[in-house]
Amino acid sequence: NVSVALFTADLRLHDHPGLRAAAEARRTVPLFVRDRGVTDAGFAAPNRLAFLADCLRDLDAGLRERGGRLVIRSGDVVDEVCKVAAETDADEVHMAADVSDYARRREQRLRRALEAEGRRLHVHDTVTTAVAPGAVTPASSDHFAVFTPYFRHWSGQHLRAPLTAPRTVCVPEGVGSEELPSRTSIVGLSPGLATGGEAEGRKLLNRWLRNGITEYENLHDTLAADATSHLSPHLHFGTLSPVELAHRARQLDGPGAEAFVRQLAWRDFHRQVLAARPSAATADYRTKHDRWRSARTAREDIAAWQEGRTGYPLIDAAMRQLRHEGWMHNRGRLLTASFLAKTLYVDWRIGARHFLDLLVDGDVANNQLNWQWMAGTGTDSRPNRVLNPVTQAKRYDPDGAYVRRWVPELARVEGPLVHEPWKLRGLDRAALGDYPDPIVELADGLARFRRGRAGG
Numbered sequence: 092n093v094s095v096a097l098f099t100a101d102l103r104l105h106d107h108p109g110l111r112a113a114a115e116a117r118r119t120v121p122l123f124v125r126d127r128g129v130t131d132a133g134f135a136a137p138n139r140l141a142f143l144a145d146c147l148r149d150l151d152a153g154l155r156e157r158g159g160r161l162v163i164r165s166g167d168v169v170d171e172v173c174k175v176a177a178e179t180d181a182d183e184v185h186m187a188a189d190v191s192d193y194a195r196r197r198e199q200r201l202r203r204a205l206e207a208e209g210r211r212l213h214v215h216d217t218v219t220t221a222v223a224p225g226a227v228t229p230a231s232s233d234h235f236a237v238f239t240p241y242f243r244h245w246s247g248q249h250l251r252a253p254l255t256a257p258r259t260v261c262v263p264e265g266v267g268s269e270e271l272p273s274r275t276s277i278v279g280l281s282p283g284l285a286t287g288g289e290a291e292g293r294k295l296l297n298r299w300l301r302n303g304i305t306e307y308e309n310l311h312d313t314l315a316a317d318a319t320s321h322l323s324p325h326l327h328f329g330t331l332s333p334v335e336l337a338h339r340a341r342q343l344d345g346p347g348a349e350a351f352v353r354q355l356a357w358r359d360f361h362r363q364v365l366a367a368r369p370s371a372a373t374a375d376y377r378t379k380h381d382r383w384r385s386a387r388t389a390r391e392d393i394a395a396w397q398e399g400r401t402g403y404p405l406i407d408a409a410m411r412q413l414r415h416e417g418w419m420h421n422r423g424r425l426l427t428a429s430f431l432a433k434t435l436y437v438d439w440r441i442g443a444r445h446f447l448d449l450l451v452d453g454d455v456a457n458n459q460l461n462w463q464w465m466a467g468t469g470t471d472s473r474p475n476r477v478l479n480p481v482t483q484a485k486r487y488d489p490d491g492a493y494v495r496r497w498v499p500e501l502a503r504v505e506g507p508l509v510h511e512p513w514k515l516r517g518l519d520r521a522a523l524g525d526y527p528d529p530i531v532e533l534a535d536g537l538a539r540f541r542r543g544r545a546g547g
């Protein structure tokens with residue numbers, strides 16, 4: 092018999108329940124479809140396409156070591172899977188469960204199309220999450236809207252044991268495949284973009300567990316220390332398994348490991364919210380809000396924010412890191428999101444879109460729901476708090492090293508004024524070159540936000 096293992100956001104060989112199940116068949120087709128639907132949905136940003144190309148090359152290399160290869164097709168995912176299943180006379184297809192509206196519709200369409208041809212679709216959970224959405228629920232709802240009780244239940248869940256990679260994968264002869272994509276043909280990449288692929292992810296993970304995780308609790312919020320795992324793109328593309336990460340971190344014990352596992356639970360938390368409320372990708376989740384400044388009315392402010400030219404050094408540093416690396420530190424994401432949605436009072440969807448255009452880990456659940464959290468429309472229990480980019484900068488970048496790294500105009504400013512360059516005088520001020528004055532007074536931004544929230 093023949094099975095198809097359809098890869099989506101699970102581009103790995105280790106701890107892959109669907110691949111392991113498919114590899115039990117006499118012949119297996121490891122298939123990836125460059126899905127037209129993803130491009131049509133505006134989700135094919137250059138940074139993620141490049142990382143994806145690395146992942147596919149690496150997946151193919153890993154399969155070849157096991158006697159197989161990756162089959163790549165392009166088009167509508169349902170049509171392509173059905174074609175491959177018909178060509179190889181496969182009786183079943185295995186894929187991972189996923190949470191977005193798009194992923195759920197894809198699964199339904201695929202199930203119907205396969206069943207019409209007498210084939211079965213097996214959907215595996217705990218591939219893209221450690222705990223499946225819906226596995227834990229409160230008494231009165233289909234999902235948790237608050238993280239703390241979710242985390243209590245999440246922590247009490249038994250995690251399945253991680254699986255090893257299959258030893259051999261035997262692909263039927265004659266199945267046609269397109270060429271592997273390559274990042275070199277993709278334009279508009281961030282120059283400091285990370286490398287994708289399971290081998291790279293496992294290297295990063297091993298290094299992180301050996302050297303980084305013990306200091307995570309102390310340093311994860313210190314911007315200049317850059318002491319977080321950087322595993323987010325690997326979790327997004329599934330080159331690493333959240334189940335395996337949770338197991339291996341728990342084995343280490345200690346406050347660093349605990350804090351890290353808690354972040355993995357945040358990831359599952361957002362996924363269970365999106366699974367239950369797919370509309371939260373675009374519509375306000377809890378508090379409806381319709382007074383935002385629009386793309387038209389706030390055009391100049393939005394451009395300054397995107398370009399890292401707001402005159403608030405920490406905001407600008409973080410936005411420039413995003414552009415340069417396709418990645419941003421979590422504290423930077425919190426501050427830049429608060430600044431756009433609250434201080435500039437711009438619709439959070441505009442900021443979320445810009446992040447998705449650049450983030451290599453850009454992820455519907457994590458991005459949209461974290462944006463909603465910061466905009467005060469989501470799951471934050473203090474929706475009206477506004478982060479002050481100056482006091483936060485002094486707390487999380489106390490020496491100014493992060494700002495100096497990313498904003499060269501300020502590289503020579505000594506001491507704490509690096510966070511308030513508008514207070515410099517005379518020659519020191521002139522030395523800033525064309526670094527802008529603040530585009531908004533924080534007090535004015537706060538007043539506008541409060542007026543808006545009060546409905547005035």
Ligand code: FAD
Pocket residue numbers: 311319320321322323324326327351354355357358359361419420421422424425428446450452453454455457458459461462465
């Ligand atoms: P670590 O600190 O090492 O954390 C380990 C893992 O836990 C991360 O890789 C991630 O998978 C998960 N995690 C950490 N923080 C969060 C969080 N707040 N919510 C959910 N999961 C978390 N994360 C994305 O993966 N994709 C996004 O598109 C995304 N957009 C964001 C937008 C905004 C406005 C904000 C405030 C946060 C966003 N995050 C997003 C969450 C978080 O900032 C990143 O996951 C984290 O910075 C990635 O770096 P890391 O892998 O070094 O994280």
